Amino acid sequence: MGSEVSTTDMDLKDSSSAVIKNRTILIFTFFVPLLLFLIAVQFQLIHLKLDLLSQLCSNSNHRAIIISSIVLLFLFGLYSVKQRSPPIxxxxxxxxxxxxxxxxxxxxxxxxxxxxxxxxxxxxxxxxxxxxxxxxxxxxxxxxxxxxxxxxxxxxxxxxxxxxxxxxxxxxxxxxxxxxxxxxxxxxxxxxxxxxxxxxxxxxxxxxxxxxxxxxxxxxxxxxxxxxxxxxxxxxxxxxxxxxxxxxxxxxxxxxxxxxxxxxxxxxxxxxxxxxxxxxxxxxxxxxxxxxxxKLVHTVRTHKGADDKSYNCIQQREDENGKVGISLRKELTAVAGDALKSNITTLGLLVLPISEQLMTLLLFVRSKLLKDSRVKPYTPDFKLAIDHFCIHAGGRAILDELQKTLQLTEWHMELSRRTLYRFGNTSSSSLWYELAYAEADGRVAKGDRVWQIALGSGFKCNSAIWKAMRHVSVVGDWEGNPWA
Missing domain, CATH: 3.40.47.10 (Thiolase/Chalcone synthase)
Incomplete structure (x- = not known):
């Protein structure tokens, strides 16, 4: 009994230390930069003339730059804190x-x-x-x-x-x-x-x-x-x-x-x-x-169920004769592409290089804050941050749509297309057959990042990012790998 109490106390101390550490990181990565930014702004306000200040505030370009700086500081602080979470x-x-x-x-x-x-x-x-x-x-x-x-x-x-x-x-x-x-x-x-x-x-x-x-x-x-x-x-x-x-x-x-x-x-x-x-x-x-x-790096979940078209595209129901089945509507491909775009908007801020993040943010500011209708939607290049793509093998049309959206090569799509061909749509488990293919093909090296993209009724698009801890080889150890 005594040893159990001691272990519990130690766990509580470790937990408290982790909380204090995260709070310290939060202060130095978010509040300190923000404080320095506000001090700099205050210094400028003191030394600038009133008419110059008025001009600055009325200038939409300067306003956009200030907003962008605040957003970037906040995201940097949030990212730094999340990076200190216990590894899974x-x-x-x-x-x-x-x-x-x-x-x-x-x-x-x-x-x-x-x-x-x-x-x-x-x-x-x-x-x-x-x-x-x-x-x-x-x-x-x-x-x-x-x-x-x-x-x-x-x-x-x-x-x-x-x-x-x-x-x-x-x-x-x-x-x-x-x-x-x-x-x-x-x-x-x-x-x-x-x-x-x-x-x-x-x-x-x-x-x-x-x-x-x-x-x-x-x-x-x-x-x-x-x-x-x-x-x-x-x-x-x-x-x-x-x-x-x-x-x-x-x-x-x-x-x-x-x-x-x-x-x-x-x-x-x-x-x-x-x-x-x-x-x-x-x-x-x-x-x-x-x-x-x-090691699990990120999970991002997107639910489009509030939209009627997304909600109704996959449904279990009865036909006119009372026989139950799963109805897949023709809008499914478009719905899947829309859900993916929503999901990668969040995911991109977590995994993309700063150059891609800045491009996405600047175009967003230009199109939304400055009301510039000439700005075309920008699709970040996820190949700069991700090495292997495991896209749910839901069907050929779905894979074609997602390949186009993410601008992937046939080499990147091979994991999904080969899984669909060999095992069919095995629902939620298809992502693991795809990762098993990458391992069997000797593709996964230490430090590589794997993106699992799951699509399903609701309509939902969910992502998981994994980082390889070592070179993953199945040579001589095919147990549990279906591609043996």
Whole structure:
């Protein structure tokens, strides 16, 4: 009992020291520059004549410069304080690779649709056309319940799918990292459309006999962007609880959400979504620094749900015959591009070089404060700050739109396009299949920055920036990498 009290006191002292340190940094990086700036302004006011002062205040260019200086000082102070936050390490991650007999070539997929007798002729032709242009190859996977004739869509098969993905990814993660499941302090699972009772987190707790005081979180109905939301939640939990482990499990369940009707907007999901999942181990323990792959640098979340078009572009609903499915509207591509632009406006101030930040800020001041309609929107060059782009493999049209918006090369898009081709849209876990591809290809060197861009219903765009702690190589250690 005595040792527990002593440890708690030490943690409190460390926490107090961190608070004092952050406050000191805040004073010197924000208030001191601001104070010096105000003193300089006051000095000028004393020595300048009244008519010169009047001219200065009436001049819009000088006013813009003053406003820009204040904004830059504030951002610099905020950035410096955030940089002193306790580090969050990504120790390792694994992606689930289904069994070989679950591979579903496009031709076999279309044959099963025809044999099922559930779809009209025009619906079969539509799915054939979408399958040929979706960007998916012949080695994606479907759960066993959907491989039978007719499809066996029931709760039992859905549970079997969830268990295969989750336990397969977690077994490999625990074996690879060497941690005991009882060491986990936080468990976060995101699965958009499968919400059984007991919950998915309860299934994992029962399987691995986790501790009674495990704090578990089950994120549902948050779409393909929920993986980054889970990481963001884990970040906040770990910052508030020193010396802890958090496990994030990202997946989706297809069995109970296969659409059996003939509404074209709902048939799209049958053609692009496939089976997959990923498990991630996060830590704030200093002892894990040397063995970890990445350090979490930033998370930025953008929610466009207040806009009706964004809110309605992806919806689970019933068709005219009462069959439930996921409706994907034609506005989806434009909505995704708009959400990305909002997200990178915030992210750019955190990661871009000062030259790009100044250009963005100056053009903003010119267009907004000075009302200059001739100013065209400026897209910063994120390639100056980011080495690898993991963009959610939602479909070929989405990837084309984001490539255009971010002005990326085919080399930068290879992670996403190859993942879409090989594994299909695996929802929130697709980002981890993409990062696994970068590792398998030997692309990730020490110090490299990885940007994970997640898009999902709501509509949401979420970003996570990781920094490689070392050169990441899978040579001789393919365990948990689906590209083996």
């Amino acid at each position: 390490y990504l120790v390792d991650f694994t992606c689930y690779k289904p069994e070989k007999e679950q591979k579903t070539p496009v031709k076999l997929f279309l044959e099963k649709l025809e044999v099922s007798g559930l779809f009209k002729e025009e619906s079969l032709k539509f799915q054939q056309r979408i399958s040929s242009t979706s960007g998916l190859g012949d080695e994606t996977y479907l759960p066993k319940g959907l491989m039978t004739e007719p499809p066996n869509i029931c709760m039992k098969e859905a549970r079997l799918e969830a268990e295969a993905v989750m336990f397969g990814a977690l077994d490999t993660l625990f074996a690879k990292t060497g941690i005991n499941p009882t060491e986990i302090d936080f468990l976060i699972v995101n699965c958009g459309l499968f919400n059984p009772t007991p919950s998915i987190t309860a299934m994992i707790v029962n399987q691995y006999k986790l501790r009674d005081d495990i704090r578990s979180y089950n994120l549902a109905s948050m779409g393909c962007s929920a993986g980054v939301i889970s990481v963001d939640l884990a970040k906040h939990l770990l910052k508030a609880n020193p010396n802890s482990y958090a496990v994030v499990l990202s997946t989706e369940n297809l069995t109970l959400n296969w659409y059996l009707g003939n509404d074209r907007s709902m048939l799209l999901s049958n053609c692009i979504f496939r089976m997959g999942g990923a498990a991630i181990l996060l830590s704030n323990k200093s002892s894990d620094k040397t063995r970890s792959k990445y």
